[in-house]
Amino acid sequence: MNFQNLKGELEVFYNNHGVQLAGINFPPKVELLEQLKTKLENKIYDAGEYFKIIDDQEQESYVLQCTKPLKAFEQVFLIDHALSFRYSELHTAIKQVDRLKNILKYCNKKQPLFKIDKVYYHTEDFDEMALETLKDVKPKVDTLAISFFGNNINSIDEVVNFLNNNKQIKAIWLNGNPVADNKDELLLSIEEQCPQVELVDLSFTKNATEWVIRYVTADFDTKKANSQEPLNYLNLSGRNVLKLKSVKQIANWFPNLRVLDIQNTKLNDLEDVNAFFSLLPNVVYLTCDLEVEDVLYELHKTNKLNAIAPYLRLVNQRDIRYESYTPAKEEHNDIQFIKQNLFKLTGNYRLLTSDQMDESAVWYLMDELGSSIQHSDTPNVNVVPFLYLPNGKIDDDAVAYSILFPIKDIHEQPIFRDYLPGVDEAKFRSYRLNVWFDIPYDFILNGYNEYKKKLHNLKIVEPELIAKPIEYLPLENIKVITDLEMVTKHLTLPYISFTLDLDEANLVFFSAGVHDDLNQKYADKFINQYPHEYAIISKEKLANTIQSTYGEVPWLQETFNLQTQLPLFMGAYKTRELQHLNNLWIIKPPNMARSMDMVVTNNLDVVLRLIETGPKLAQKYIERPLTLRNRKFDLRFIVALKSIEPLSVYLYKTFWIRISNNPYTEDVNTLSIYETHFTVMNYGHKLTQIFMHEFIEEFNKEYYPHTWEKQYESIQYMVRQLFIALRTHQPDMANYTKNRSVYGMDLMIDSNGFQPKLLEMTFSPDCNRACKYTPTFYNDLFECLFFGVENQNMIQIFN
DSSP states (O other), X not given: OOOOSOOHHHHHHHHHHHHHHHHTTOOOOHHXXXXXXHXXXXXXXXXXXTEEEEEETTTTXXXXXXXXXXXXXXXXXXXXXXXXXXXXXXXXXOOOHHHHHHHTTXXXXXXXXXXXXXXXXXXXXXXXXXXXXXXXXXXXXXOOEEEOTTSOOOOHHHHHHHHHHOTTOOEEEOTTSGGGSSHHHHHHHHHHHOTTOOEEXXXXXXXXXXXXXXXXXXXXXXXXXXOOOOOSEEEOTTSOGGGOTTGGGHHHHOTTOOEEEOOSOOOOSHHHHHHHHTTOTTOSEEEOOHHHHHHHHHHHHTTOHHHHOTTOOEETTBOTTSTTOOOOOTTHHHHHHHHHHGGGTEEEEOOBOSSOBOSXXXXXXXXXXXXXXXXXXXXXXXXXXXXXXXXXXXXXXXXXXXXXEESSOBXXXXXXXXXXXXXXXGGTHHHHGGGTEEOOOHHHHHHHHHHHHHHHHOOOOOOOOOOOOOOOOOSSSEEEEESOHHHHHHOOOTTEEEOSOXXXXXXXXXXXXXXXXXXXXXXXXXXXXXXXXXXXXXXXXXXXXXXXXXXXXXXXXXXXXXXXXXXXXXXXXXXXXXXXXXXXXXXXXXXXXTTTTOEEESOHHHHHHHGGGSOOEEEEOOSSBOEETTEEEEEEEEEEEEETTTTXXXXXXXXXXXXXXXXXXXXXXXXXXXXXXXXXXXXXXOOOOOOHHHHHHHHHHHSTTSOHHHHHHHHHHHHHHHHHHHHHHOGGGGGOTTBOEEEEEEEEEETTTTEEEEEEEEESOOOHHHHHHOTTHHHHHHHHHHHOOOOTTEEESOO
């Protein structure tokens, strides 16, 4: 961008905003810059003079129509923001429910990116053929389902006769015909006179069997309906299911039932209530009407829920057993709709000052005009966020807008913008468009299945453990150079002194990474870092190191680099969705610590949009972590690597407990609440201190007969496997016989089988707490690593 010879206030405005203007490719035209400055200073919103919003109810879409001709790069318009928030504020940010619901009302409808016609087996379609009689209709002998939608059939008797003449038919659609105007009479007549029929339009008949339940759950696929494959999910929404003669057999037909959708089903009398309760013995996740949720909550309050639904965890994605649960209000469904669809229309930006960048992005929703602009791969306008700085800096007077400017000549025609500007197929454009468009998933699922098969078939023989001497320093006259104050303060071994001269030092112990050239230049010195150890201390490399050695392991959650493995992640997400499994994922940047910029979500749209805010990893969230005091916790261990060959690794005996402040729950309303789902409370949050001996005592008491001693063995096994993977993946590390390293290892424990789960490995971890509560920490560490002196605080993993 080249604005020359600017003077006065316009020059000041450009100096304050030039970096932003260059970043958004603002057209280099002085007249347009002056126009932008004037509109910002005077808060001029004149887009309504040039555009109007059309509510196209037939296409279920808003359209922004240009009403006056516009030349490319000659006008700029301000667009206000209806909502602005950080992700952690999402739950409390949603205030104007009616307004937001109206802006988003068409967002739950996706257009197919590529049109693919679905084939329905054993189904015949006679829709909208102006039929007035069924006398001449001859269905095939293997037809199980038949549709007469949108015809002129008006005789119930004729329908009954047709069905009795074609007894193979189990499902019939008659909606859109005069005969369906009296739905109750039609359903009753078919139930009484055609007992083989199990589905009439949306309603089960009272004669319905296991077949029709499988049929509707499989999205009307007769092939799957005839399968005896175990199902963990049933969609019984609006099906009149409680009136079935065999309703109390459903739990027996589907013993693996864990996820149940029974919306639009009323509990009209005691018989309905009992029928409903018969469905629940194994259900974990339930979707139902709010009135039904209230019934279940009352049962919980009177301690009767466990007798009816012992495994029930979430109702409408809410935890009715959670201590801060409150009965749902009418607007609850509206708020959930907003949360589910909000990220289809939000934009984002990060605040950047001269000395730091925001830890997390700011998300915003444009007003009604801006939000009505549809997507096109060939847009005619650019719409970008812009932060107006009236005082020349980010302060309380700074205001965020979006600005719109034409990039083509526009006449009286619809306005389009590119929802993914600058994103090409190398960055998975077609996949990321899934936020707004349905994409075919067969190719994605096939690719993911092949990937899983490859991991499953990977068999690596563990390398032989070689016994050879390990090099150590002598126990005299050792000079240490370090930039860590905790080391100079707590390392008190009598044969060690400190120096500031790198050439003079025998032992280098730096907090930051040592460059490879320094490693080579000072190869005669002992150094506290290995070349290539990024293979485990980099979040994005850790999973690859483990998987390339073992394939899948139970101690690492499924992990994907969204910059390189987005199709695989989408395959994993879709697979879980199709199998109705928990789909919570934690999205985290590969280069930040202290839980910064991490998001927990089960919304694919959110994941795909988070990619815009910087590199991200997606890792399957541990939805049922082991808890202490009903709170989520993780454990920090210090791991010391003495040698790669022979493999020599130690765990420091003392470990540290980090615990969340709020009781743990999967309740959807808590997913953006930091103090429920994260455990790092050292920075700006209330910190609960639990000492190791307290933790072990409580652990043994709460989880008896499982013991901490047994749990610790499984953690040691995990560490052993990790470093075998490192050695296998980076064999050159064995050449560095004077190198050592100290890592922070964070882990959680899955309540399913008490399986430890590795979260991350950190180079040069913060050891302040270690020194505070174990003053000999650095003495123990240095003696073991550099001088070969064993002590009781260093637990050897390899003998």
